Amino acid sequence: MSYPLELKDVVKRFGGLTATNHMSFNVENGESLGLIGPNGAGKTTIFSLIMGEHRQTAGEILCNGEDISALPTYARIGRGVCRTYQIPRPFAEMDVLENIRLGLMPNSIWQMLTRNPDRYKEIELALSVGFSENDLNRHPAELSMGDLRKLELARTLATDPSIMLLDEVFAGLTAGEIAQIADLINKKREAGMTLIIVSHDLRSLEPLIDRAIAMNHGSIVAEGSFAKVMADPDVRASYLGGE
Amino acid sequence: MGIRWQHIALWIAFIVVMLALPEFVSKGTLRTIIFANFLAIFAISWDVLSGRTGYISFGHPFLIGIGAYTSAILSYRFGFPVAASIPLAVVATMIGGTLFFLPALRIRGSYFALVTLAFMELMYQLVQVIRPDLTGGTRGMSGIETITRGAVNNYYLSFSLMVIIALAMWLVMKTRLGTALSAIGMNEESVRGSGLDTTKLKLAAFMIAAFIAGLGGAFYVHYLGSIAPRALFDINFLFTIIVAALIGGASTIIGPMIGAFFLTFLLEYLRPVLPGAERYFIYGGIALILYMYQPKGIYEVAKQGWGRLRAVRAGAGP
DSSP states (O other): OOOEEEEEEEEEEETEEEEEEEEEEEOOOOOOOEEOOSSTSSHHHHHHHTSSOOOOSEEEEEEEEEOOTTTTTHHHHHTTEEOOOSSSSOTTTTTTHHHHHHHHHOOOOOHHSSOOOHHHHHHHHHHHHHOOOGGGTGGGSOHHHHHHHHHHHHHHHHHHHSSSEEESSSOOOHHHHHHHHHHHHEEEEEEEEEEEEEEEEEEHHHGGEEEEOOOEETTEEEEHHHHHHHHOOHHHHHHHTOO | OOHHHHHHHHHHHHHHHHGGGGGGHHHHHHHHHHHHHHHHHHHHHHIIIHHHOOOOOHHHHHHHHHHHHHHHHHHHOOOOOOOHHHHHHHHHHHHHHHHGGGGGGTTTHHHHHHHHHHHHHHHHHHHHHHHHHHOOOOOEEEEOSSOOOOOHHHHHHHHHHHHHHHHHHHHHHHHHHHHHHHHHHHOOOHHHHOOOOHHHHHHHHHHHHHHHHHHHHHHHHHHHHOOOOOHHSSSHHHHHHHHHHHOTTTOOOOOOOOHHHHHHHHHHHTTTOOTHHHHHHHHHHHHHHHHHHHHHHHHHHHHHHHHHHHHHHHHHOO
């Protein structure tokens, strides 16, 4: 059986540091997986490896059974995998709609030249993540952290993904903004999107995931339901710093 | 694509005024404008690459030089008609542009700028040493076939070339390709994260820039009728191109044109007062003040002024 995403014995070393140490896991179709662990556990590295921003030292990354290890980032996105970043990365001199336009662009210079942007779709995406009509022509400098996260979600959703990797989506947000983003994630979940969510905000994360993987020092410490993972003595030790 | 009738009207007005110009100004002024036209072409080429994608080229004379030397050698040494030597020169420049592109696969920012500067220096040295029987060595070549004679004809030729390139680039940059290239300048990782192949996009920018630089370089050498490595692979020439694009307004089409005309006339009018190299001091000072006041250039200053004027007229002014 093939999974939407599967990591097989993946290793990543940065010089002497092993950021990912023989990690193997998978997600099932429509599943929401939480990836938790202390700072420096290697959660973001996993995302970078899946997206091809870094190449693994060893092991395989499979997408629907196909080994995507050698593919460049844009080809992986073309296969329906995408991610958001801990620190949003908008295009500073473009407004909300233009930012989303980038995500909607076909990866073909000819089509970029000959076809006009789909303004209707841009607006639809912007509104779907919770922007109001007044926000559409705002520039990133005028947006709050919550709005920047929404913008990043919209641009990422524009690539028409089936698997989303969300990195610290709640960091730096107000309680109200967290509720908005959580609501959005839940909607995507109900629509059948496969998700992997990294978050330090465990309370906000819990209702959004079906299963959790706790990691530390690049390895899996515990795996299972959120309650089971949190009850694990090793997980508690890694968070609290005890032995 | 966001083209409004006002844009078209402005283009038409601009072209009409420029076409009527030889009736009203002296031949000396026309010759100044001819240089401004060529400078505008080079500045547009620089801007397509550096103004948009943020890959700052310090070696643009390398590309212009390939275009100029190829066409000059083909017509002067081998008797090619200009109609054949110019297209071949453009092709050669695009091949040179591929070479120029290779460092951009791995480096950016000041590193990329330095590598391209090295390209220009290398070309400067090679032209003098390798096959001087073809390139004319240090002294270059003179007596190269010119396309047309006289200030008026050359003015029309250079203006037509400039306006066709400017219009074509304006249309191209209005499409999503223009948006994507500008996005690379803002955040290349995010462009990649939007599912786009940035290597392909950058290659497109380099090829367009090389095409324009090659075309401009080839026409320029057949206007001058001579070529010398000292004049072409010159740091002052390079900076004039960059400053024209920046001072006028990078990442626009009209900006490099405004900048090229502004700089050319500034240097020309300073000439009677300050005949020596001091005028570069004044020109540097003015460029610096303008750039500090508005980094987006003269175009942005004019746009804001226009906006304020309209607001005042509408009674909504402060």
